[in-house]
Amino acid sequence: MCNPPTKSKLTVPTTSIPNAAATATPITKSELAKHNTPTSAWCALHSTPRTNPSSTNQSHIVLDITKFASTHPGGDLILLAAGKDASVLFETYHPRGVHPSIVQRLQIGVMEENAFNDSFYDWNSDFYKVLKSRVVQRLEERGLNTRGSGEIWLKAALLLIGFWTCLYYMIISENYPVALAASVGMGSFAAFVGTCIQHDGNHGAFAKNRLVNKFAGWTLDMIGASAFTWEIQHMLGHHPYTNVLDEVEKEKLEKLDDCPIEEKDQESDPDVFSSFPLMRMHPLQKPSWFHKYQHIYAPLLFALMTLAKVFQQDFEVATSKRLYHIDANGRYGSFFNVARFWAMKLITMIYMMGLPIYAHGLFKGMGLFVLGHLVCGELLATMFIVNHVIEGVSYAAKTLPNESAKEKVVKPTTVNGDTPMEKTRQHVAAMENKSKAAAPFVPYNDWAAVQCQTSVNWSPGSWFWNHFSGGLSHQIEHHLFPSICHTNYYHIQDVVESTCQEYGVPYQSQPNLFVAYGKMLSHLKFLGRSKSA
Numbered sequence: 001m002c003n004p005p006t007k008s009k010l011t012v013p014t015t016s017i018p019n020a021a022a023t024a025t026p027i028t029k030s031e032l033a034k035h036n037t038p039t040s041a042w043c044a045l046h047s048t049p050r051t052n053p054s055s056t057n058q059s060h061i062v063l064d065i066t067k068f069a070s071t072h073p074g075g076d077l078i079l080l081a082a083g084k085d086a087s088v089l090f091e092t093y094h095p096r097g098v099h100p101s102i103v104q105r106l107q108i109g110v111m112e113e114n115a116f117n118d119s120f121y122d123w124n125s126d127f128y129k130v131l132k133s134r135v136v137q138r139l140e141e142r143g144l145n146t147r148g149s150g151e152i153w154l155k156a157a158l159l160l161i162g163f164w165t166c167l168y169y170m171i172i173s174e175n176y177p178v179a180l181a182a183s184v185g186m187g188s189f190a191a192f193v194g195t196c197i198q199h200d201g202n203h204g205a206f207a208k209n210r211l212v213n214k215f216a217g218w219t220l221d222m223i224g225a226s227a228f229t230w231e232i233q234h235m236l237g238h239h240p241y242t243n244v245l246d247e248v249e250k251e252k253l254e255k256l257d258d259c260p261i262e263e264k265d266q267e268s269d270p271d272v273f274s275s276f277p278l279m280r281m282h283p284l285q286k287p288s289w290f291h292k293y294q295h296i297y298a299p300l301l302f303a304l305m306t307l308a309k310v311f312q313q314d315f316e317v318a319t320s321k322r323l324y325h326i327d328a329n330g331r332y333g334s335f336f337n338v339a340r341f342w343a344m345k346l347i348t349m350i351y352m353m354g355l356p357i358y359a360h361g362l363f364k365g366m367g368l369f370v371l372g373h374l375v376c377g378e379l380l381a382t383m384f385i386v387n388h389v390i391e392g393v394s395y396a397a398k399t400l401p402n403e404s405a406k407e408k409v410v411k412p413t414t415v416n417g418d419t420p421m422e423k424t425r426q427h428v429a430a431m432e433n434k435s436k437a438a439a440p441f442v443p444y445n446d447w448a449a450v451q452c453q454t455s456v457n458w459s460p461g462s463w464f465w466n467h468f469s470g471g472l473s474h475q476i477e478h479h480l481f482p483s484i485c486h487t488n489y490y491h492i493q494d495v496v497e498s499t500c501q502e503y504g505v506p507y508q509s510q511p512n513l514f515v516a517y518g519k520m521l522s523h524l525k526f527l528g529r530s531k532s533a
């Protein structure tokens with residue numbers, strides 16, 4: 001095992017984003033929001049350093065990224081930022097930082113004052129900057145790149161062979177029980193293609209080559225879903241705002257179907273909404289009588305997850321060009337992308353559903369298709385949910401605008417009302433008293449600290465479980481570094497844990513998946529029976 005990196009070696013390579021020039025004509029939020037397609041893509045970035053670190057006011061610059069997208073080293077992922085405040089994506093996808101001259105070259109103006117003033121996050125602490133530099137240093141020490149190495153290529157090849165072999169036998173086998181077993185195999189391999197190939201591909205973490213990343217990401221379409229919809233849900237919603245619920249958005253969603261384009265910047269985790277009202281995943285959601293039993297029916301609903309995505313969510317997002325209030329034009333705003341979406345849906349339906357029906361008849365063929373999906377949905381949902389809906393995890397909220405600015409950010413708390421960050425701070429303070437050293441202060445709503453408060457690991461430091469789960473077992477590392485390939489989380493885990501400890505930021509783990517699963521169910525039971533927060 002390597003020793004944790006020493007402080008003296010550290011450099012803190014921040015991306016110093018040029019300050020917004022006071023003289024430039026300010027760009028309004030609605031103007032920015034109009035440039036939301038691959039053919040006309042602008043995005044906003046917060047400028048650092050801020051004029052007043054204790055203020056919530058932030059100035060933003062505006063970049064035109066339309067042409068740059070074709071040469072951007074992270075590929076066309078950058079187009080997800082089109083029409084939006086891209087500050088969270090920018091800060092979190094570049095562990096080494098981006099040279100300010102590149103940003104300057106793309107700058108076309110500044111945002112109107114305080115355009116994104118009500119943003120949930122605080123970026124004043126150096127916790128995340130220090131963490132990034134230590135993680136990059138660790139990877140360099142071990143001769144690793146942020147992207148995947150031979151391990152992920154080998155795993156990807158085995159999983160793809162497994163998926164296609166099972167699908168082949170599912171179609172051609174004349175013995176129905178064998179075809180059923182092949183369907184279970186196909187569903188299992190599809191789940192692991194999802195967690196171990198597409199996940200890294202779509203996060204830009206699989207390989208250095210942009211095209212390879214794209215193909216890795218498109219394996220999600222290969223198994224019947226849509227990489228474009230996934231990117232909107234996962235990269236624009238779940239990752240930046242894990243377990244966060246924007247109360248303004250909640251009210252809007254309850255009253256309206258849609259909202260003006262300039263208001264489409266929800267700071268809520270769509271995963272919190274996606275199963276409501278069937279399941280209550282956030283203490284701010286209204287409880288219903290049946291939520292008392294959600295821990296019993298949840299495992300059955302998990303199995304339906306991929307069917308719901310493939311047959312409902314993908315089509316809804318592709319046709320409405322939004323997911324809840326997240327604008328999806330960065331992907332579905334292009335004719336080519338929409339055509340690709342429909343073509344892939346058609347092709348996968350032919351080989352995953354049409355051919356089994358052709359070979360086995362309508363009912364048996366459909367049975368094979370549905371069974372494969374149930375297995376895939378159950379595996380995926382299980383590995384995913386235990387990281388964010390579990391004992392000890394925090395929930396955060398952005399409150400309604402009529403409340404005072406001070407209360408705009410509610411401290412992330414658990415369903416019991418505990419604040420893990422407070423507990424960790426007390427522990428650090430006690431250690432400080434002993435060592436007489438001062439621990440740096442990290443705000444509750446620091447972006448990286450929120451990721452640590454809202455995610456829980458299981459089997460941390462285990463090479464096997466890290467591989468098995470596609471890095472989901474190291475969920476904290478994944479959320480902090482989504483552009484780092486999952487095969488590397490095992491190598492950076494101790495660096496992240498020790499830095500959290502040093503800064504008084506919680507780092508929670510469960511010993512293994514089975515314990516985590518049990519705690520997830522008892523947490524769902526508690527949440528289903530507790531009153532609205």
Ligand code: HEM
Pocket residue numbers: 043045063065072073074075077078079080081086089090093094095096097098099102103106146147203204205483
């Ligand atoms: C908004 C302006 C942006 C600029 C100017 C920019 C620029 C860059 C540059 C210069 C690199 C190479 C960095 C290096 O070699 O270490 C890079 C890499 C990357 N960018 Fe961006 N980027 C932007 C936005 C985004 C966004 C919005 C995303 C994701 C949604 C993104 C995802 C990535 C990824 C995944 C990489 C590869 C990271 C790695 O090699 O570790 N970028 N970007």
